[in-house]
Amino acid sequence: MSPRDAAPDLAPPPVSPAPAPAEPRSAASSTTTTSVSAATTTVRGDGTTTASRFRARLRSWRWPAAALVATLLAGAVLVSLTTQTSTVRFAPDNPSDDGGMALAQVLGDRGVEVVHTTSVAEAIGASGPGSTLLVANDYGMAEDVARSLLETGAEVVLVAPGADLLAAATSQVTHAGTTSAGAATAQCTDPDAVAAAEITSYGSGFRLSEDSTSATLCFLQPTAAGPPVGHYAVAPLDGAADGQTVRALDDATALTNGSITETGNAALGLRMLGQTDRLVWLLPEQPPVGDEPPGLAGMLPPWAGAVGAQLLLLVLVTALWRGRRLGPLVTEDLPVVVQASEATRGRGRLYRRSRAYGHAGAALRARSADRMAQRLGVPRSAGADAVVDAVARASGRPAQQVGALLYGPPPSGDVELTRLATDLDQLESEVHRA
Amino acid sequence: MVLTWRAVVLTALGIVPVLLSGDLGMVLVWTVAVAVVAGGDALLAASPRLLAIQRTVPRTVRLTERAQSVLVVTNESRRTVTGLVRDAWVPSAGALANRHRVSIPPGESRRLTTELVPTRRGDRRADRVTVRTLGPLGVAGRQASIPVPGVLRVLPEFAARKHLPSRLARLRELDGQAAVQIRGEGTEFDSLREYVIGDDVRSIDWRASARRTEMVVRTWRPERDRRVLIVVDTARTSAARIGDEPRLDASIEAALLLGALAAKAGDRVELIAFDRTLRARVAGAAGPRLLPALADAMAPLEPALLETDWPALVGLVRERLSQRALVVLLSTAEPAALETGLLPVVEQLSSVHQVVLASVADPDEAELAAQRETASEVFDAAAAARTELERIAATMVLSRRGVEVVSALPDDLAPRLADMYLSLKAAGRL
Numbered sequence: 117m118s119p120r121d122a123a124p125d126l127a128p129p130p131v132s133p134a135p136a137p138a139e140p141r142s143a144a145s146s147t148t149t150t151s152v153s154a155a156t157t158t159v160r161g162d163g164t165t166t167a168s169r170f171r172a173r174l175r176s177w178r179w180p181a182a183a184l185v186a187t188l189l190a191g192a193v194l195v196s197l198t199t200q201t202s203t204v205r206f207a208p209d210n211p212s213d214d215g216g217m218a219l220a221q222v223l224g225d226r227g228v229e230v231v232h233t234t235s236v237a238e239a240i241g242a243s244g245p246g247s248t249l250l251v252a253n254d255y256g257m258a259e260d261v262a263r264s265l266l267e268t269g270a271e272v273v274l275v276a277p278g279a280d281l282l283a284a285a286t287s288q289v290t291h292a293g294t295t296s297a298g299a300a301t302a303q304c305t306d307p308d309a310v311a312a313a314e315i316t317s318y319g320s321g322f323r324l325s326e327d328s329t330s331a332t333l334c335f336l337q338p339t340a341a342g343p344p345v346g347h348y349a350v351a352p353l354d355g356a357a358d359g360q361t362v363r364a365l366d367d368a369t370a371l372t373n374g375s376i377t378e379t380g381n382a383a384l385g386l387r388m389l390g391q392t393d394r395l396v397w398l399l400p401e402q403p404p405v406g407d408e409p410p411g412l413a414g415m416l417p418p419w420a421g422a423v424g425a426q427l428l429l430l431v432l433v434t435a436l437w438r439g440r441r442l443g444p445l446v447t448e449d450l451p452v453v454v455q456a457s458e459a460t461r462g463r464g465r466l467y468r469r470s471r472a473y474g475h476a477g478a479a480l481r482a483r484s485a486d487r488m489a490q491r492l493g494v495p496r497s498a499g500a501d502a503v504v505d506a507v508a509r510a511s512g513r514p515a516q517q518v519g520a521l522l523y524g525p526p527p528s529g530d531v532e533l534t535r536l537a538t539d540l541d542q543l544e545s546e547v548h549r550a
Numbered sequence: 551m552v553l554t555w556r557a558v559v560l561t562a563l564g565i566v567p568v569l570l571s572g573d574l575g576m577v578l579v580w581t582v583a584v585a586v587v588a589g590g591d592a593l594l595a596a597s598p599r600l601l602a603i604q605r606t607v608p609r610t611v612r613l614t615e616r617a618q619s620v621l622v623v624t625n626e627s628r629r630t631v632t633g634l635v636r637d638a639w640v641p642s643a644g645a646l647a648n649r650h651r652v653s654i655p656p657g658e659s660r661r662l663t664t665e666l667v668p669t670r671r672g673d674r675r676a677d678r679v680t681v682r683t684l685g686p687l688g689v690a691g692r693q694a695s696i697p698v699p700g701v702l703r704v705l706p707e708f709a710a711r712k713h714l715p716s717r718l719a720r721l722r723e724l725d726g727q728a729a730v731q732i733r734g735e736g737t738e739f740d741s742l743r744e745y746v747i748g749d750d751v752r753s754i755d756w757r758a759s760a761r762r763t764e765m766v767v768r769t770w771r772p773e774r775d776r777r778v779l780i781v782v783d784t785a786r787t788s789a790a791r792i793g794d795e796p797r798l799d800a801s802i803e804a805a806l807l808l809g810a811l812a813a814k815a816g817d818r819v820e821l822i823a824f825d826r827t828l829r830a831r832v833a834g835a836a837g838p839r840l841l842p843a844l845a846d847a848m849a850p851l852e853p854a855l856l857e858t859d860w861p862a863l864v865g866l867v868r869e870r871l872s873q874r875a876l877v878v879l880l881s882t883a884e885p886a887a888l889e890t891g892l893l894p895v896v897e898q899l900s901s902v903h904q905v906v907l908a909s910v911a912d913p914d915e916a917e918l919a920a921q922r923e924t925a926s927e928v929f930d931a932a933a934a935a936r937t938e939l940e941r942i943a944a945t946m947v948l949s950r951r952g953v954e955v956v957s958a959l960p961d962d963l964a965p966r967l968a969d970m971y972l973s974l975k976a977a978g979r980l
Binding site: 153154155156157158159160161162164418419421422423425426427429430433434436437440442443444446447448449451452453454455456457458459460461463464465466467468475476477479480482483484486496530531533534537538541 | 552553554555557558561562564565568569571572573574576577580581584599600601602603604605606607608609626634636638639640641642649677678679680682693694695696697698699700701789790791792796797852853855884886912914915918919922924925926928929930931932933934935936937938939942946
């Protein structure tokens with residue numbers, strides 16, 4: 117035996133490979149040399165230029181980019197179309213019952229420029245001679261803050277002022293501290309109050325101080341004794357050079373959206389705030405309550421935000437580092453996977469579903485008889501009797517029993533079918549042993 | 551543009567100034583600084599598209615053997631190329647260590663070798679070569695994937711070649727080398743030679759002896775120069791999996807063994823692969839060129855999900871063969887496929903040629919037929935028994951029309967077919 121017999125060679129007989137051509141090369145070119153045993157290809161670049169790659173990138177990104185721009189535009193339009201609202205009491209942008217939006221909008225419609233602010237500094241910057249400064253719900257403003265606020269030269273309207281603010285504005289009016297709610301009539305000479313005639317207020321009322329000379333008190337409470345108590349007071353602003361006045365209303369409820377249409381509330385509100393073309397609507401922010409426990413943000417050190425942002429950047433850079441694959445994935449053309457025995461299993465399942473005990477039993481019997489007949493040399497053309505005789509002789513069983521097993525009535529249930537199968541196995545093993 | 555771990559470290563270093571200043575503005579400053587450094591580094595990196603890449607790959611390799619894909623990368627830019635080169639192949643090409651770290655000064659070349667251990671027969675294609683070049687700081691770089699075509703044809707494993715030596719020995723027993731002087735079926739006249747003591751006196755050629763002074767005997771040898779046509783069926787039934795591989799692979803093994811054996815026996819071997827059209831053909835190759843030609847033709851064969859066009863196939867065979875030949879059909883003895891496909895037309899072949907149907911049997915079927923545990927298993931067994939009976943019936947019909955049927959498990963098919971060939975040869979039925 118030659119060694120070539122033992123290891124036949126599938127590779128073709130060796131042929132000397134052709135030498136690779138040495139030719140001048142241009143950019144993005146490709147040459148292929150094929151010899152019998154090996155193939156050589158040379159490639160230079162991928163035929164693209166910076167401009168073509170840019171165009172291709174633009175083409176592939178154009179729809180996502182367009183979608184992004186469209187989304188941003190739609191968002192911007194939506195934001196600009198929806199007016200910002202708040203839930204702060206008596207705020208000019210609060211449309212609920214306790215808001216002041218109705219009053220602010222009517223004033224705006226009448227040509228008054230309404231400037232809403234929550235910052236005292238901003239309010240000072242925005243107001244000046246020829247404008248009206250509304251300070252509402254000041255929550256006990258400090259006296260120096262109040263004083264600087266009142267020195268702007270604007271007409272001053274105080275709604276539910278704190279004691280310090282009221283004292284800084286005028287010394288002629290003080291808080292009465294009584295609680296009497298309900299409708300009150302003007303009962304004074306102030307033209308605004310006379311125009312309003314009647315208002316509904318739930319405030320604690322004002323009282324004129326003893327050294328009062330030029331202050332007016334309106335909408336008096338029907339008190340039995342003592343000095344009169346009113347819901348509305350008009351007095352000259354203390355220390356004002358140009359004779360500005362202070363108008364004070366003891367409660368904002370009369371001017372809120374829910375109550376503005378009642379009695380003369382609207383008339384008083386519009387006249388009081390609409391004296392000038394410019395209205396600065398100051399709702400000082402509620403100062404934080406001292407003992408409130410600090411939130412999570414309060415417990416973090418001040419540099420936490422910056423470090424967090426830097427860590428976020430780090431995560432982004434790490435993702436870019438790890439996320440860039442070294443070339444695209446390569447796919448494999450996989451062949452179909454069908455198990456050859458699938459058809460037979462399917463047929464078995466069909467038998468089972470249709471409960472074809474007869475068919476199944478017949479198949480098992482026929483296969484068994486065929487195998488035993490072959491073993492015993494009975495020709496395939498022989499009849500049933502010849503097979504039964506031969507099998508009975510070989511196994512030593514009575515012919516009747518063998519006949520019943522091989523050609524008996526079909527099984528009618530799971531148990532009978534299983535018993536038939538095992539009985540046939542038993543018979544076959546006896547025949548094969550013989 | 552790509553970033554490296556250095557860019558991550560650079561970003562991480564930014565935590566120190568951010569911590570010291572505690573300012574969001576510092577984050578912005580550092581982000582811009584990292585972006586500028588990375589962008590500048592990427593701009594200074596050599597262009598991966600200015601490389602000349604030459605791929606050399608062997609044309610063929612036998613399954614289970616190794617091949618090498620060699621890339622010669624020449625730097626044609628004016629900057630030094632530092633970075634990574636990935637030689638991507640389809641997964642079944644088995645290119646495992648395909649990433650190469652390179653540093654190529656301008657004008658120089660580097661040779662990068664990727665080991666390929668193919669796991670599937672057929673044409674395995676190379677994908678793109680991805681080049682990642684880094685800037686002088688190694689913080690960022692540029693990347694491009696460049697298609698560099700390459701095809702490695704993975705030939706069938708031919709594991710059945712271990713059966714070849716024993717079959718060749720049997721062939722030599724048939725052959726004159728093992729002193730065959732008995733005239734009989736399957737032999738033809740070889741030559742006259744001088745009588746030596748011990749030769750059978752019945753083989754003395756008296757007429758020739760009369761013309762000479764010495765006694766002359768006739769020697770006989772098995773028939774030679776018979777034609778063998780191997781038909782590989784690549785249709786739907788060849789796609790079915792038996793064990794781990796499709797029927798087609800077992801057919802290919804059997805075809806290779808038979809081809810090798812028949813070529814040694816001096817027969818002329820032809821091969822066609824067919825489903826509805828001709829998929830491969832080998833004709834006119836002889837001697838040492840036959841086996842490579844067979845392997846090369848069958849390597850890219852894939853099962854097609856079509857029904858075999860038997861009438862067209864029979865027509866093709868009749869066209870190819872003018873004289874009596876051995877036609878080996880490597881298909882399947884699946885009863886349903888046989889009844890509608892081969893049986894109606896087989897007589898046109900078997901009346902002229904010796905036809906052998908070689909079929910890959912399924913060990914699962916035998917397992918199915920033997921199980922008895924539950925009622926549903928018995929139903930499966932009954933189905934297997936019915937299929938077997940139908941197969942026996944179909945086989946009998948084929949035998950009656952003069953077709954020999956070889957049905958064996960995938961590993962046994964090749965040697966069993968070789969034995970069938972030898973017995974047919976010994977019986978002079980070629």
